[in-house]
Every structure is written in C-alpha cells, then in structure tokens.
Amino acid sequence: MTSATIAGSRGGLLFERNLMVYRRTWMIIFSGVFEPLFYLFSMGIGLGHFVGKVPLPNGRLVEYASFVAPALLASAAMNGAVYDAGNVFWKMKYARVYDAVLSTPIGPADVAIGETAWALFRGFLYAISFMAVAGVLGLIDSAWGVLALPGAVLIGFAFAGLGVAATTFMRTWQDFELIALVQLPMFLFSATFFPLSTYPAAIQWVVRCSPLYHAIELLRALNLGTVGWAQLVNVAVLLLLGTGGLLVAQRRIGRQLLK
Amino acid sequence: MFLFSGTFFPVSRLPLPLEWVAYATPLWHGVDLCRELTLGSVHPLRALGHVVYLLAFVVVGLLWAERTYTRRLMQ
Numbered sequence: 001m002t003s004a005t006i007a008g009s010r011g012g013l014l015f016e017r018n019l020m021v022y023r024r025t026w027m028i029i030f031s032g033v034f035e036p037l038f039y040l041f042s043m044g045i046g047l048g049h050f051v052g053k054v055p056l057p058n059g060r061l062v063e064y065a066s067f068v069a070p071a072l073l074a075s076a077a078m079n080g081a082v083y084d085a086g087n088v089f090w091k092m093k094y095a096r097v098y099d100a101v102l103s104t105p106i107g108p109a110d111v112a113i114g115e116t117a118w119a120l121f122r123g124f125l126y127a128i129s130f131m132a133v134a135g136v137l138g139l140i141d142s143a144w145g146v147l148a149l150p151g152a153v154l155i156g157f158a159f160a161g162l163g164v165a166a167t168t169f170m171r172t173w174q175d176f177e178l179i180a181l182v183q184l185p186m187f188l189f190s191a192t193f194f195p196l197s198t199y200p201a202a203i204q205w206v207v208r209c210s211p212l213y214h215a216i217e218l219l220r221a222l223n224l225g226t227v228g229w230a231q232l233v234n235v236a237v238l239l240l241l242g243t244g245g246l247l248v249a250q251r252r253i254g255r256q257l258l259k
Numbered sequence: 260m261f262l263f264s265g266t267f268f269p270v271s272r273l274p275l276p277l278e279w280v281a282y283a284t285p286l287w288h289g290v291d292l293c294r295e296l297t298l299g300s301v302h303p304l305r306a307l308g309h310v311v312y313l314l315a316f317v318v319v320g321l322l323w324a325e326r327t328y329t330r331r332l333m334q
Contacts, residue, residue, distance in 0.1 A: 038263075041263075
C-alpha cells in the first residue's frame with residue numbers, strides 16, 4: 001500500500017477547510033471563550049469568598065479561586081475537544097463532508113489528523129484567553145503556569161482522540177447523550193471543585209481513573225508550582241489516551257467511509 | 260443564568276448593576292423561592308412576588324410560543 005507512506009500528510013488541508021468554514025461563524029468559536037470564565041467568576045470568586053482557603057497535600061493554603069482556575073481550564077479543554085468530536089459525527093453522517101473529501105487524494109488518516117489539529121488549535125485559543133484573564137486576576141501562583149498553555153493543548157489532544165474515537169461508535173444523535181452522561185459527572189467529580197483528599201479512600205481510586213483527573217492534576221500542579229514526578233504520569237496518561245483514541249478513530253473512519 | 264442567579268453565592272456579592280440583572284432573571288426568583296421554602300424562612304409577600312413573576316413568564320412564554328408556532332407550522 002503506497003498510500004500508507006504518505007498517510008496523514010494532507011491533514012493540513014482539512015485544517016484549512018475548517019478555518020475557512022469558521023470564518024463565517026466565528027461567533028460559535030468566540031462564545032466558547034466565556035464558558036470557563038463564567039465558571040471562574042461564579043465558582044472561583046463568588047463561591048470562593050465563602051469557601052476561604054484550600055489546603056494542598058503539602059499543607060500550603062491557597063485561595064479557592066487559584067485552586068479551581070486550572071481545573072476549569074482543563075475542563076474547558078475537555079469540553080471543547082469533545083464538542084468538536086460531535087461536529088465530526090455531524091459532518092460524517094449528515095453533511096457528508098468526508099464523502100467528498102475522500103474522493104480526493106486526502107485519506108482517512110488525513111481526516112483524523114486534520115480534525116484533531118483543528119480541535120487542538122481551538123483549545124489553544126481558549127487556553128490563551130483563559131490564562132490571560134486568570135493572570136490579570138492574580139490567580140497564577142507560579143512561573144510554571146506558562147506551561148499550562150501547552151498543557152491545555154495536550155488535554156485537548158487526549159480528549160479529541162477519545163472523543164473522535166467514541167464518535168465513530170455513535171449511530172444516532174441520541175447516543176450522544178451517553179457522552180454527556182460520562183462527561184458531566186467527570187467534570188463534577190474529578191477533584192475539580194474540591195481536593196482528592198475529600199473523597200473516601202476507595203472512591204479516590206475511582207477518581208484517579210478519570211482522564212479529566214489527570215488533566216486537572218497536571219494544570220493545577222503547574223499553576224500552583226507544585227510540580228513533581230506525578231505530573232509525568234499525568235502527561236503519559238493523556239498522551240496514551242490521545243494516541244490510542246486517534247488510532248481507533250483512524251481505523252474505524254477508514255472502514256466506515258471506504259467500504 | 261445558572262451560575263449567577265444566586266445559585267452558588269448570594270447575588271449581593273455581584274457588582275450592583277449585575278445584581279439587578281440577576282433580580283430580573285426568572286431563575287433567581289425560582290432559586291430564592293425554593294430557598295425560602297426549604298430553609299423555612301418564608302416571607303409571604305416576597306414569595307407571592309416570586310410566584311407572580313414566574314407565572315408571568317409562563318403566560319407570556321405560552322402566548323409567544325403560540326404565535327411563533329402557528330407562524331412556523333401553518334405556512
């Protein structure tokens with residue numbers, strides 16, 4: 001198979017396509033900037049006033065807003081990536097965008113890579129805007145916080161991979177409720193709003209299995225300057241989920257579209 | 260609306276103009292009504308105000324929906 005040698009090399013074309021499509025509907029992208037900011041103002045600053053300070057595992061006390069901000073960024077990166085995965089489903093099943101795309105030299109690997117790159121780019125935009133506001137509000141406690149930007153992109157990659165892979169299993173729009181069914185509890189219980197130590201020991205292990213937990217731990221450590229070896233585990237888990245998801249997605253998109 | 264209608268923190272924590280926006284949302288009236296009821300601190304007049312405000316949304320919403328649905332479906 002000669003095409004295997006160049007598989008994925010034309011993903012940039014699909015990225016360009018998305019860029020041109022969204023030039024007309026940039027408002028959809030722009031509105032995503034506000035979701036994490038609204039949560040930050042409501043939970044971090046509004047509710048945080050009554051919560052007071054949060055103890056870290058090392059005993060240090062931090063403002064609730066500083067504690068919750070990186071978790072909100074991680075969750076926003078997840079939501080954005082999963083949302084884009086839903087878009088892929090729509091393009092595949094209803095708009096039939098890829099039917100036309102695949103009749104050109106662009107292959108399934110290009111589609112998977114192009115769509116993922118697009119989701120990452122979008123997540124990166126959101127991360128920049130969120131970190132800018134958090135920085136202005138004085139919620140970034142450490143210089144490590146700069147690394148939260150590539151961190152957010154990595155999180156976007158992990159969930160884009162997972163999301164695109166999950167999407168290929170969807171038959172109807174109703175199946176997307178299943179994603180929401182996983183996504184919302186994960187958002188609420190991945191040590192997002194309160195520390196892991198709050199959970200009973202048995203539940204702590206369940207939380208540790210949540211992909212979002214690793215995303216949040218990574219960004220929180222960077223933001224609060226408590227970076228340690230555990231963050232390598234976080235990065236490894238996220239990388240693994242992203243690449244695994246992409247491989248599954250690439251295989252299944254190829255099978256579904258080229259049969 | 261979900262995040263800023265007194266759901267997670269009192270609206271008095273909002274900047275003054277936004278506090279008034281919060282008072283205008285139907286959710287704030289619902290939240291305040293439920294809170295008064297569950298905490299057992301009901302002020303009859305205030306509760307009545309909430310109920311009237313929410314009912315107004317029901318009536319206006321239904322009338323509006325009837326018009327727009329008719330226009331959409333009957334053409």
